[in-house]
Amino acid sequence: MMTGLGATVARAGRRLLSSLPALFGVLVFTFLLMRVLPGDPAVFFASGPNAGKEEIEQIRKQMGLDKSVPEQLVFYLSDIGRGNLGRSMMTGQPVLKDLRERLPASLELTFTALLIALLAAVPLGVVAALKPGSLVDHGVRLFCALGVCVPTFVSGLLLIYVFYYLLGLAPDPTGRIDVFTSLPPQRTGFLSVDFLLAGDIEGWWAACKQLILPALSMALFVIAPLARITRASMLVSLGSDFVRTARSVGLSWQKVVVTYALRNAILPVITIAGIVFSTMLGANVLVEKVFSWPGVASYALDALLSSDYAPVQGFVLLMAGIFVLVNLVVDVCYGIADPRVSIG
Amino acid sequence: MSEELLRIDDLHVAFSTRRGMVEAVRGVTLTVEAGEMLGLVGESGSGKSVTGFATARLLDAAGRVTAGKILFRGQDVTKLRGDDLRQLQGAAMSMIFQNPRAALNPIRAIGLQIADAILTHKRISKDAARAEALELLRAVQIRDPEARMNAYPHELSGGMCQRVMIAIAISCNPALLIADEPTTGLDVTTQKVVMDLVAEIAAARGMATILITHDLGLAARYCRRIAVMERGRIVEEASPRTLFGAPQHAYTRRLVAASPTATSQIEDLVTEEERERHAAVVSKPRQELAHGTPPLLEVRKLAKRFDEGAAAVADFSMTMAGGESVGLVGESGSGKSTTSRMICRLIDPSEGEIVFDGQSIGHVASRDFHRSRFRKDIQMVFQDPNESLNPRFTAFDCIAHPLMRLDGMRGGDALRKRVEDCAERVGLPLDLLPRFPHQLSGGQKARVGIARAIACRPRLLVLDEPTAALDVSVQAVVLQLLDRLRRENDIALLFVSHDLNVVRMLCDRTIVLRNGGIVEQGESRALFDNPKTDYTRKLVEAIPHIETGPVLAAAL
Numbered sequence A: 001m002m003t004g005l006g007a008t009v010a011r012a013g014r015r016l017l018s019s020l021p022a023l024f025g026v027l028v029f030t031f032l033l034m035r036v037l038p039g040d041p042a043v044f045f046a047s048g049p050n051a052g053k054e055e056i057e058q059i060r061k062q063m064g065l066d067k068s069v070p071e072q073l074v075f076y077l078s079d080i081g082r083g084n085l086g087r088s089m090m091t092g093q094p095v096l097k098d099l100r101e102r103l104p105a106s107l108e109l110t111f112t113a114l115l116i117a118l119l120a121a122v123p124l125g126v127v128a129a130l131k132p133g134s135l136v137d138h139g140v141r142l143f144c145a146l147g148v149c150v151p152t153f154v155s156g157l158l159l160i161y162v163f164y165y166l167l168g169l170a171p172d173p174t175g176r177i178d179v180f181t182s183l184p185p186q187r188t189g190f191l192s193v194d195f196l197l198a199g200d201i202e203g204w205w206a207a208c209k210q211l212i213l214p215a216l217s218m219a220l221f222v223i224a225p226l227a228r229i230t231r232a233s234m235l236v237s238l239g240s241d242f243v244r245t246a247r248s249v250g251l252s253w254q255k256v257v258v259t260y261a262l263r264n265a266i267l268p269v270i271t272i273a274g275i276v277f278s279t280m281l282g283a284n285v286l287v288e289k290v291f292s293w294p295g296v297a298s299y300a301l302d303a304l305l306s307s308d309y310a311p312v313q314g315f316v317l318l319m320a321g322i323f324v325l326v327n328l329v330v331d332v333c334y335g336i337a338d339p340r341v342s343i344g
Numbered sequence B: 001m002s003e004e005l006l007r008i009d010d011l012h013v014a015f016s017t018r019r020g021m022v023e024a025v026r027g028v029t030l031t032v033e034a035g036e037m038l039g040l041v042g043e044s045g046s047g048k049s050v051t052g053f054a055t056a057r058l059l060d061a062a063g064r065v066t067a068g069k070i071l072f073r074g075q076d077v078t079k080l081r082g083d084d085l086r087q088l089q090g091a092a093m094s095m096i097f098q099n100p101r102a103a104l105n106p107i108r109a110i111g112l113q114i115a116d117a118i119l120t121h122k123r124i125s126k127d128a129a130r131a132e133a134l135e136l137l138r139a140v141q142i143r144d145p146e147a148r149m150n151a152y153p154h155e156l157s158g159g160m161c162q163r164v165m166i167a168i169a170i171s172c173n174p175a176l177l178i179a180d181e182p183t184t185g186l187d188v189t190t191q192k193v194v195m196d197l198v199a200e201i202a203a204a205r206g207m208a209t210i211l212i213t214h215d216l217g218l219a220a221r222y223c224r225r226i227a228v229m230e231r232g233r234i235v236e237e238a239s240p241r242t243l244f245g246a247p248q249h250a251y252t253r254r255l256v257a258a259s260p261t262a263t264s265q266i267e268d269l270v271t272e273e274e275r276e277r278h279a280a281v282v283s284k285p286r287q288e289l290a291h292g293t294p295p296l297l298e299v300r301k302l303a304k305r306f307d308e309g310a311a312a313v314a315d316f317s318m319t320m321a322g323g324e325s326v327g328l329v330g331e332s333g334s335g336k337s338t339t340s341r342m343i344c345r346l347i348d349p350s351e352g353e354i355v356f357d358g359q360s361i362g363h364v365a366s367r368d369f370h371r372s373r374f375r376k377d378i379q380m381v382f383q384d385p386n387e388s389l390n391p392r393f394t395a396f397d398c399i400a401h402p403l404m405r406l407d408g409m410r411g412g413d414a415l416r417k418r419v420e421d422c423a424e425r426v427g428l429p430l431d432l433l434p435r436f437p438h439q440l441s442g443g444q445k446a447r448v449g450i451a452r453a454i455a456c457r458p459r460l461l462v463l464d465e466p467t468a469a470l471d472v473s474v475q476a477v478v479l480q481l482l483d484r485l486r487r488e489n490d491i492a493l494l495f496v497s498h499d500l501n502v503v504r505m506l507c508d509r510t511i512v513l514r515n516g517g518i519v520e521q522g523e524s525r526a527l528f529d530n531p532k533t534d535y536t537r538k539l540v541e542a543i544p545h546i547e548t549g550p551v552l553a554a555a556l
Helices: A002-036 A041-045 A053-063 A069-081 A095-130 A135-149 A152-166 A191-198 A201-238 A241-248 A253-283 A285-290 A296-305 A309-337 B048-055 B082-088 B110-121 B126-139 B158-170 B188-205 B216-222 B240-245 B250-258 B272-279 B336-343 B395-406 B413-425 B442-454 B472-489 B500-506 B524-529 B534-542 B549-555
Strands: B004-017 B020-033 B037-041 B063-072 B093-096 B176-180 B208-213 B225-230 B233-238 B297-305 B311-320 B325-329 B351-356 B378-381 B460-464 B492-497 B509-514 B517-523
Touching: A002 A069, A002 A309, A095 A135, A095 A191, A095 A201, A095 A253, A095 A285, A095 A296, A095 A309, A135 A201, A152 A201, A152 A285, A191 A201, A201 A253, A201 A285, A241 A253, A241 B158, A253 A285, A253 A296, A253 A309, A253 B110, A285 A296, A296 A309, B004 B048, B004 B208, B020 B037, B020 B048, B020 B063, B020 B208, B020 B233, B037 B048, B037 B216, B048 B063, B048 B093, B048 B176, B048 B208, B093 B158, B110 B126, B110 B158, B126 B158, B158 B188, B176 B188, B188 B208, B188 B216, B188 B534, B208 B216, B216 B225, B216 B240, B225 B240, B225 B250, B233 B240, B233 B250, B240 B250, B250 B472, B297 B336, B311 B336, B311 B517, B325 B336, B325 B500, B336 B460, B336 B492, B378 B442, B395 B413, B395 B442, B413 B442, B442 B472, B472 B492, B472 B500, B492 B500, B500 B524, B509 B524, B509 B534, B517 B524, B517 B534, B524 B534
Parallel strands: B037 B208, B037 B225, B093 B176, B176 B208, B325 B492, B325 B509, B378 B460, B460 B492
Antiparallel strands: B004 B020, B004 B063, B225 B233, B297 B311, B297 B351, B509 B517
């Protein structure tokens, strides 16, 4: 057992090391991309439309934009090396601080959405696979198709219309918590967790109510790939020789389906869930906008629109890092779930 | 006369496919007595496995019993539902399968899998079930059973997995065991051990067994009664002695003839009427090799190490003359496939020299060897005719591909003529050329694979178990074809196989490999008749024999 754990850690370490060149590539690439994009930040951040040439020139100097691109790159890299992601012109705060404040909001939303998606998708996929071609199977397929073809901002708006406007069940779609609730001491940054840790059930419920609609509209979008992969791999699993063996000795239906078929079928779902998670984290900008969710994606979009280099670069770096980390976690989970992986 | 345990009465099984219902079993009637071992023999598609699955109620969703009864202790199995069915499965009747590694759950420890079966039928605690599972592992003679309890199937050999499967099957002392090709895919020596084990356990526990197999020799060795199936029907049922001595049905006669035995010759493998068709071509006598001609292939001190592991092949040396056939035999893991691939230049040797026609080719990297002028002289026929053909290439494309790549031929009449010529030489009907692999039978695919390999007129053909996936009757024809090609075109054959009977017939010389080293080599007949090492003797003894040679010859 110890050797298994050691092997897993060693494998994870190797993975982490081998991803460093890719991270560096992402860093340089986004830096260059930002320089190529049209728009002059100095003009944008000058005091007003009639700011003089001198003022703009001064801002440019202040931002280091008067130097050549390679020089800027070197400065940028050495800053990153010291953990300094630069300062956002928009908020006037260090990018690191902005991201640190906003990342938990995005993570909380994405985790919740993924959890909802998995809880819905896996049973749906299993049910569909148990009776392929049946009415249930077709129902699941239709549901998945709808989930994919309705964009998240449309489903988000629909949810708001129904649950907030018509039924009045949901609170205002204005961020993570309404302004009158006092915030708990920050520990994890996840409001629902922090409220629980503070023992404030009422606050927890308020945070959850804010969370549920945006999470649901994001989940609807990713149920389809998860349910489809569950169904496909469940079909393979149910048709496999070892399930036939399990049936041949008369194991109960639950044991055959859950212990034998599903546990094997879940392996590819883990991989897909990792990919889905990374995609959601970056792509949920629409949901963040619709629900005024103070997440990193909407922050990056705003920065991009105002040619604010540092936050965009910081965001891309953050996403790349998270992607590497998520893959690592998937890898480790896979190694634990499938004893064949740790060998060789 | 002992009591009747199972009675199958006019069983019909049909499968719904895209092309409508297909009847796989059409009227099988069989009885099995308590404690007896019955052999159910037939080629692929004969319906023998489907009969077994129907009996154990394990047909997949597309299959259905359309008529007939399966009476187990007087109870119709086909009508059982719910709990009654579960009490039958595993407790009264169980099954072991063809591919033991796939038949076990890959991510569950084997001890737990055995315990699962026990806990389904006995109301005992988990610890007690675990103890019983351990006992069963001992019963199936797994070494170090305590440690193996926590092992996963991928950590065990195929033979070990089959033992675990047997342990699961016998865990609740069933009265009937259905063994569906239990030793196919295992080494000969493992085959014998596993089958001996099944027979021993069945005898000790008074279990009746249905042994479903394509191997007549295996059935003859262990069963006192054999039923032969062809296209969904039982065509003949008799004791092995009568079956081999005086087969009644034409199909049985063909099957018996095609099964290689210790004494059979390649010409014996097909019955007389079939032989007529080939008679014209088997003519040219073997040329004696002139003394002093340089060998076609010389291999010196070849070695292969994968990663940091122990050598897969070490210190392997051999020579081959043009037109000679050499057999390479050994159990799985003996390095025979690795050796053949190095000689084919598909993988690079770690050490040693390969000299072909006086030129050293061992140092050419395998990825560049396709540019070598010797590429077309050394060709390969692969084990699995299904996997080794490109599913998007027609038979014509498969054969034409090497001609275009290696002989620089362009499309057109010349190419068409060469391809048709190759197809004719391997006996592939020309109207099959536009077909895709999935539209061809196993034997036809094997012919395409051979036609592709001989298309560029190679001087050395390396064959890696070319008949392992084929039925015996198809194997017989393919072996004849290979022998004829060698005679006609003077192609040297390096034949890798685990089937010693086949090697004995086809090869002049045989090299026995074990753990990557040569154990013994020499002229085939002498080597098999009088093995010098224990290992070779063990291999030879493990082959199931049909000891009716003279009688058989008379019957034909």
